[in-house]
């Protein structure tokens with residue numbers, strides 16, 4: 156067992172035992188469901204919208220090379236500097252070089268999960284640059300030195316009292332723990348950060364190939380400020396975020412809002428094409444877009460799971476996932492939590508180290524059903540399990556299944572074995588879950604069904620006897 | 627140290643390598659015989675929530691959406707009615723005489739002047755601290771979208787990037803011909819107005835700035851305007 160699995164097991168034991176927190180998470184999500192489903196029902200045809208969105212993304216991802224070249228050409232024509240990064244290190248180095256070249260002193264950041272993925276903040280801080288997260292949820296988890304709990308709702312696990320305590324530790328007396336008051340405290344502090352920052356870092360939700368625009372979806376307006384006030388704007392974006400055409404966003408923006416947060420449209424959906432253009436009032440002097448691979452091409456190379464790159468990071472699959480709701484976002488130990496995280500992390504960070512996430516699923520398929528771009532998530536979890544075994548099987552599992560194959564393909568063996576199984580199971584039921592139970596790992600948290608009285612063959616034989624009364 | 631070189635060639639090569647095998651079409655068991663065609667642009671709007679056909683229906687829908695978003699929607703008979711409404715707002719909210727930001731234009735600064743104020747103009751090189759201290763901004767817009775209750779602003783039509791996000795109260799002036807039924811119509815309008823050379827920022831504003839980050843409870847004015855007022859002439 157690797158250290159990652161051990162950590163996962165330990166964390167899961169803790170979080171699943173924390174019933175109050177689980178109840179709190181469920182309650183927090185109930186508002187989302189209440190808003191999302193009526194909105195979805197108001198679509199002329201939500202299922203057709205999903206199919207259309209999936210087909211657009213299919214084109215985007217399967218012609219990614221062409222689309223990225225077009226994007227880069229169009230963006231550069233508007234004065235955007237486009238940088239391709241194969242690895243996280245290259246992307247970090249680029250941002251660091253930029254900071255040095257431009258004499259950056261103060262950095263404000265809008266939410267970017269890609270930044271989280273490549274540990275951008277840590278890299279900047281190590282070089283002595285202060286970075287302030289401006290999304291309220293991100294700001295809170297940054298102050299707590301935590302990672303986001305959910306990639307759309309970063310601090311949904313925290314109660315107001317905990318947030319007030321966090322603020323008090325960092326900012327001094329902040330008054331009441333009402334969400335309104337706490338939000339205004341953060342607004343005041345962060346407004347000053349916006350005014351003094353000379354570099355703004357953001358992510359992006361979409362890259363429009365045809366026009367070279369990036370599109371950012373948010374509710375708070377912090378990304379709007381990040382892209383308006385600092386002298387330089389850097390957007391860090393995964394290469395898969397492409398849509399082919401400008402008009403495609405007329406479908407993706409409302410679907411992202413609906414599936415992501417139960418909103419007809421998210422508060423601000425903003426497209427940026429280049430830095431401040433001639434004749435415009437304000438905006439950054441420089442605009443850089445970093446297109447990040449960081450192993451996305453590994454996922455692209457898997458024809459079976461390529462559609463996982465269709466993901467628009469709405470977070471809906473987390474919200475519906477029974478595993479997420481019970482183990483919580485931190486237990487995953489990944490940048491992307493929930494079903495989509497369990498599918499893609501093995502590709503991004505190594506199958507053998509992360510295959511356990513594919514096992515942590517009930518395969519109920521709720522994620523697949525809710526996904527606005529129809530990613531076949533639960534089947535991908537199964538494929539990851541299969542691939543992991545193919546690549547590196549466990550000897551005793553293989554032996555076990557070989558034995559089972561032998562047993563199941565020989566009638567006499569089967570008859571003999573199943574006869575033995577009836578008393579065997581009865582015996583086992585007496586010590587099921589005890590410390591010397593050989594299958595204790597399984598039985599300590601589960602109750603086996605009551606052992607049967609007879610085998611199927613015995614039942615069948617009896618039935619036949621009753622049907623044909625003795626002559 | 628200077629900038630590291632872009633790894634464009636390597637990334638594109640890896641992508642082409644990866645794409646050599648055709649994708650399995652999701653939810654089907656075989657490799658795709660060919661790509662599912664990219665849906666036509668007319669497909670895009672077909673599945674979205676329906677919008678009434680008539681003008682009045684659209685106004686009513688926009689008003690309902692705005693109310694649900696906690697934005698103020700005010701319908702005025704003519705542009706002449708805007709200044710007095712602005713003056714009333716200024717009095718009700720106690721805006722200082724020099725606390726209204728705007729940008730030059732018939733649907734923006736002129737109206738503020740007619741209301742009896744000297745607007746702070748967001749012109750190239752404006753004083754950012756001054757804009758930050760303003761109580762309100764009055765701007766024109768590109769369009770209103772009935773389907774979602776959204777206001778469409780651009781750097782071109784609405785005085786740049788900061789004017790519509792920095793002050794705590796954003797007042798938008800829109801006219802009858804600016805009300806479009808749905809999102810595809812809004813995109814078509816932008817396309818028509820700008821061809822391929824879009825303003826450097828295009829923003830769909832749907833309600834005042836908001837957050838639900840603390841216990842998923844709605845709070846307005848997280849970073850941007852706490853209030854959004856739409857003065858609709860038409």
Ligand code: SF4
Pocket residue numbers: 414465466467468469470471472473495522525526527528529530532
């Ligand atoms: S996999 Fe689908 S549901 Fe999950 S975050 Fe991505 S787009 Fe949303």
